[in-house]
Amino acid sequence: MYGYPCEFCEGTVQARTVKREAFKHRDGFVILEDVTIGVCDNCGHRYYSANILHAVHAVAFDQRIVTPTHCLTAKAIRSNLKPSFA
Numbered sequence: 001m002y003g004y005p006c007e008f009c010e011g012t013v014q015a016r017t018v019k020r021e022a023f024k025h026r027d028g029f030v031i032l033e034d035v036t037i038g039v040c041d042n043c044g045h046r047y048y049s050a051n052i053l054h055a056v057h058a059v060a061f062d063q064r065i066v067t068p069t070h071c072l073t074a075k076a077i078r079s080n081l082k083p084s085f086a
């Protein structure tokens, strides 16, 4: 799923599993743990798969974020993350 050219430079987007990643959402931030994202090996731009963005939306709406500064952890939604990007 990763390994494609970066949109912003000559680098290549590599899969990277991070402990915590904060996703900006309309109503605040959603934090996913142990999530695999794409990171450009040259400029460091981060790319998120459709599965991840879907999970962020699901968490945001399921948990009913009410304040812009409210953060959530989302271990529960890891079952929604398909292994296709692993």
Ligand SMILES: [Zn+2]
Pocket (backbone or CB within 6 Å): 006, 007, 008, 009, 010, 011, 012, 040, 041, 042, 043, 044, 045
């Ligand atoms: Zn880049």
